[in-house]
Amino acid sequence: MxxxxxxxxxxxxxxxxxxxxxxxxxxxxxxxxxxxxxxxxxxxxxxxxxxxxxxxxxDIARPADNHTAILEFRVGDVDAEFDRLSGTLAGAIVQEPTTMPWGNRSLLFRDPDGNLVNFFTPVTAEAIRKFDKQGA
The missing domain is CATH 3.30.720.120 (Signal recognition particle alu RNA binding heterodimer, srp9/1)
Incomplete structure (x- = not known):
């Protein structure tokens, strides 16, 4: 699968x-x-x-009513993406780039429908190894 x-x-x-x-x-x-x-x-x-x-x-799904899922994108440099998108994401930022306990640096924001989106970059050796193994 x-x-x-x-x-x-x-x-x-x-x-x-x-x-x-x-x-x-x-x-x-x-x-x-x-x-x-x-x-x-x-x-x-x-x-x-x-x-x-x-x-x-x-009627099996309701648009703009997600309260459980986060759409996640691995990016090369989350801080650079934050700078690049600062105008686009004005008012939509949930959390500025922050290093999480599991080793990813994460930027959390909402899309126009309110869905949570996470841009992240693995920054610790363990997180980098994990994603390199996955080929992601």
Missing amino acids: NFVSIRVITTDVQRLARFYEEITGMAVTMYTPDFGELVTPACTLAIGSTRTLQLFGG
Whole structure:
């Protein structure tokens, strides 16, 4: 088995697609006006509109109502990303770059729908080894 993607449901696919393109520097491939994907080497972030829920049987997810998941992206230098995105993330920062007890330096912020996003860089020898083994 291989975990390949996570899907975020939104009322505004274009807004979220533009946001994730800006913060990652990667293009979102739009397959329809209701569905797009940001493909990274490790995983895919799918962005679907509320209209796609009908294909799964109806009202099964609520957009902008996530209180449990954090979307995480490994970046080369979390402090540089914080500086680069300071204007984009104004008012959305939950935690400025902080070194966590498990060895990652982490920047936590919210996307336009309020989903938590974590940019992190492994900084301790153990964390670096862990992610090098994963190929992430």
